[in-house]
Amino acid sequence: MKEQLNTIYQEFLDEISKASSLEELEKLRVAYLGKKGKITAVMKGMKSLSKEERPVIGQLANDIRSNIENGLTDKREALEKERLDKKLKEEVIDVTLPGKKQKRGSYHPLNKVIKDLEDIFIGMGFKIVDGPDIEWSKYNFDYLNMPPEHSSRDLSETFYVDTTPDQEILLRTQTSSVQARALQENGVPIRVVVPGRVYRADEIDATHSPVFHQIEGLVVDENISMSDLKGTLDLIAKKIFGEDTKTRFRPHQFYFTEPSAEMDVSCFNCGGKGCRVCQNTGWIELLGCGMVHPNVLKQCGIDPEKYSGYAFGIGLDRMAMMKYGINDLRLLFDNDLRFLEQFKVED
Numbered sequence: 604m605k606e607q608l609n610t611i612y613q614e615f616l617d618e619i620s621k622a623s624s625l626e627e628l629e630k631l632r633v634a635y636l637g638k639k640g641k642i643t644a645v646m647k648g649m650k651s652l653s654k655e656e657r658p659v660i661g662q663l664a665n666d667i668r669s670n671i672e673n674g675l676t677d678k679r680e681a682l683e684k685e686r687l688d689k690k691l692k693e694e695v696i697d698v699t700l701p702g703k704k705q706k707r708g709s710y711h712p713l714n715k716v717i718k719d720l721e722d723i724f725i726g727m728g729f730k731i732v733d734g735p736d737i738e739w740s741k742y743n744f745d746y747l748n749m750p751p752e753h754s755s756r757d758l759s760e761t762f763y764v765d766t767t768p769d770q771e772i773l774l775r776t777q778t779s780s781v782q783a784r785a786l787q788e789n790g791v792p793i794r795v796v797v798p799g800r801v802y803r804a805d806e807i808d809a810t811h812s813p814v815f816h817q818i819e820g821l822v823v824d825e826n827i828s829m830s831d832l833k834g835t836l837d838l839i840a841k842k843i844f845g846e847d848t849k850t851r852f853r854p855h856q857f858y859f860t861e862p863s864a865e866m867d868v869s870c871f872n873c874g875g876k877g878c879r880v881c882q883n884t885g886w887i888e889l890l891g892c893g894m895v896h897p898n899v900l901k902q903c904g905i906d907p908e909k910y911s912g913y914a915f916g917i918g919l920d921r922m923a924m925m926k927y928g929i930n931d932l933r934l935l936f937d938n939d940l941r942f943l944e945q946f947k948v949e950d
């Protein structure tokens with residue numbers, strides 16, 4: 604039995620020297636010290652020994668058992684240390700390697716134009732307000748003094764969503780729809796701009812889209828005159844296109860303003876000499892404007908004898924196209940990263 608124990612220990616020493624993983628160590632532990640292990644089996648056979656032999660063999664078995672336990676513990680520690688060293692070596696950080704560049708997003712050129720305009724208007728004391736894209740026909744047409752027979756009410760020009768007995772529901776065709784809403788909610792005096800999406804039943808081509816963007820401006824107070832309109836819009840044009848920008852007003856006709864005008868700005872590209880951007884005219888059409896029609900004020904419960912005001916609307920898509928040299932309106936809506944990444948603009 605003594606030899607048997609010594610042989611078992613020799614076998615153990617041999618096997619443990621070959622073990623290279625914690626899993627193998629656990630197998631060894633079970634094979635030698637487990638309930639059905641080799642040492643346990645020998646100890647079970649001690650009953651057949653004589654009284655004199657039993658304590659001697661028992662002592663030897665215990666010594667071997669604790670040697671095996673210590674051997675397993677030492678080997679486990681060694682293996683764990685080895686694993687940790689390996690891991691540390693693998694995960695070493697080379698600070699001399701170039702860093703990975705973070706890909707940064709940026710504003711869509713259209714949103715950049717909107718943001719720039721909002722900054723200008725806020726600086727001039729305007730408040731930014733919002734209105735619904737899906738609108739009642741009264742706000743889109745009636746309150747704006749547009750007669751029932753007006754062509755833009757036609758199915759071929761406007762997207763209708765639904766009809767109720769006395770109103771139609773439609774996708775707003777202009778941000779002017781927010782004029783009456785703002786006047787009714789805010790009252791006078793008022794000084795607001797409304798950026799947003801508008802919809803018309805247009806075909807899609809390089810300069811037309813069924814969805815496009817406008818910013819509406821509305822100022823109503825006592826003693827507001829055409830010269831306030833001209834002065835303010837001239838200043839806005841200079842802030843957008845630079846100090847040397849000139850403006851000119853041409854008579855026009857809108858139902859919700861009287862008198863009405865279109866405002867051109869001198870071409871920011873050629874300074875008025877004539878180029879491709881301005882189609883050799885030296886001027887770029889920027890916005891429609893006019894003095895708020897007394898009927899619009901009346902419809903909103905405001906006394907046109909006491910109050911007057913002006914309104915204007917700027918097409919934002921065209922402005923973004925001019926500013927960034929974009930030659931096709933559809934590019935603004937394609938969401939093609941190859942296109943958008945060309946207009947990285949700083950915050």
Ligand SMILES: [Zn+2]
Pocket residue numbers: 870871872873874875876877878879880881882883885886
């Ligand atoms: Zn030009």
